[in-house]
Amino acid sequence: MTFSVVIAAYQAASTVGAAIKSVLAQTRQDFEVIVIDDGSSDDTAAVAEAIAAEDHRVSVYRQANAGPSAARNHGISASAGKYVSMLDSDDLWLADYLAEMGRALDLDPQAGFAYTDAWELDEASGRFLKATATARQRPPAETLPHERFVAELMQRNFVYNAVTVRRSVLDQVGGYDPSMSHGEDYELWLRIAISGFTAVRVAGPLAIKRDSPRSLSGDTEAMEAGVRLAYRAVLERHSAPPRVRALAEARLDELRELEARRSSRKGRILMAARGVVAAATRAPRTRWRQRAAPPPGVAQAFPGLGLGKNGRRRRGRSRRGSRGT
Secondary structure, three states, rough: EEEEEEEEEEOOOOOOOHHHHHHHHOOOOOEEEEEEOOOOOOHHHHHHHHHOOOOOEEEEEEOOOOOOHHHHHHHHHHOOOOEEEEEOOOOOOOHHHHHHHHHHHHOOEEEEEEEEEEEEEEEOOOEOOOOOOOOHOOOOOOOOHHHHHHHOOOOOOOOOOOOOEEEHHHHOOOOOOOOOOOHHHHHHHHHHHHOOOOEEEEOOOEEEEEEEOOOHHHHHHHHHHHHHHHHHHHOOOOOOOHHHHHHHHHHHHHHHHHHHHHHHHHHHHHHHHHHHHHHHHHHHOOOOOOOOOOOOHHHHHOOOOOOOOOOOOOOOOOHHHHHOO
16 A cells, blocks of 8 residues: 545535545555544535445544544554545545655655645635645745755745655654644644655645635634644744744744734724725635636546536636726
């Protein structure tokens, strides 16, 4: 067994089936799929179990709700692959994901994990965004040397969570922190990097991320709190070298300053004003930043995805003409 694919799922009956099927459609077939239903009250487990009944490589486990970290750790403990691949229950992989991740890790024995980017699908409109999932985090264009990779990762989390990790690395550094429900992936990537492993960046995107109001990543305040916990872990629990500790302290200072500005009266007024402006301009901004057609390769892999709510390709218009509508 080369790959163990771990899918932690909660209230994901409408998406988990497609996620599993995107794994079954991979060009590499030496994998197992482990789905952990994290106490869902909908049909998440039933959907996954129906697929498992048809394919022996799919296993489904149920547990009381304990959060994404505990669910992923459960899946990791039940897996047997050389590489462990993480897939969110509302995301998808393109068919070459496992092949490219496996090739990258085979070629770089010092890499603790491999990561790529994802196309971002706006669930409200049914269309793909022009920017990729990690574009705002300015991911490096290539694999970085270890010291530079750590320095860059300490500044921002540019690692999209569809990651493939060496089992030997997880055995050494441990899995996800079960006390964290936000930022748990960032904390794990930092822990792996601080332990001396680098990461190999694989050209992509090789995945699809659904941008949904239900996503945990949509809670900005909770995500920022998770980032602060990740930096505190660097300072309090990990054996980080002085230069990395200094970076963590600097980032915590920046986040404290941002929080203080937000909590001040002037800051609250400014943030409220920005919210009004954003709400007033969100629709036209979203329209211009969406793709009229699915990205290259997506239409063949997932027919109908990214064509909008009416399932049709949008007719091209000039920018000036569309603005007047």
